[in-house]
Amino acid sequence: MHNKFMVRAIELSIENVRTGRGGPFGAVVVKEGAIIAEGANNVTATNDPTAHAEIIAIREACKKLGAFELTGCEIYTSCEPCPMCLGAIYWARPDRVYFGNTVDDAARAGFDDSFIYDEIPQSRAQRKIPMEQMMRNVAIEAFRAWERQVNKVR
Numbered sequence: 001m002h003n004k005f006m007v008r009a010i011e012l013s014i015e016n017v018r019t020g021r022g023g024p025f026g027a028v029v030v031k032e033g034a035i036i037a038e039g040a041n042n043v044t045a046t047n048d049p050t051a052h053a054e055i056i057a058i059r060e061a062c063k064k065l066g067a068f069e070l071t072g073c074e075i076y077t078s079c080e081p082c083p084m085c086l087g088a089i090y091w092a093r094p095d096r097v098y099f100g101n102t103v104d105d106a107a108r109a110g111f112d113d114s115f116i117y118d119e120i121p122q123s124r125a126q127r128k129i130p131m132e133q134m135m136r137n138v139a140i141e142a143f144r145a146w147e148r149q150v151n152k153v154r
Contacts, residue, residue: 006076016041021040022045027039027075039056074096077100082116083117
């Protein structure tokens with residue numbers, strides 16, 4: 001059963017290259033043995049650096065389910081998720097992720113995300129893109145409002 005879902009994710013990645021719509025990445029979200037969402041990399045087609053296959057599939061699945069979590073779902077992706085997609089996957093909370101290619105395979109094909117992994121443990125001052133905190137005393141009000149909110153969705 002698992003193979004057919006991975007085959008579909010891989011098909012999406014190959015179709016995406018053949019049609020020229022984007023990079024060689026595809027993903028599907030499965031719930032109760034059925035594909036509920038699909039995605040293929042559309043970064044260059046949409047000029048959207050967040051339009052990775054996993055992100056597109058997660059967005060579609062959440063929309064269909066009317067939920068912001070994918071509990072009870074599995075994600076099949078043609079390649080081990082990049083740091084951005086990994087973060088999105090953790091936020092979506094699926095039960096399991098299956099992947100085909102590794103991050104090393106992706107790097108050999110020209111999709112090297114290792115620099116992002118290297119940046120994560122760096123202090124803000126040491127990161128390649130400067131990050132500077134400002135106006136915390138004003139920004140903290142959003143969290144204070146959240147804490148006071150009685151009908152918040154956690």
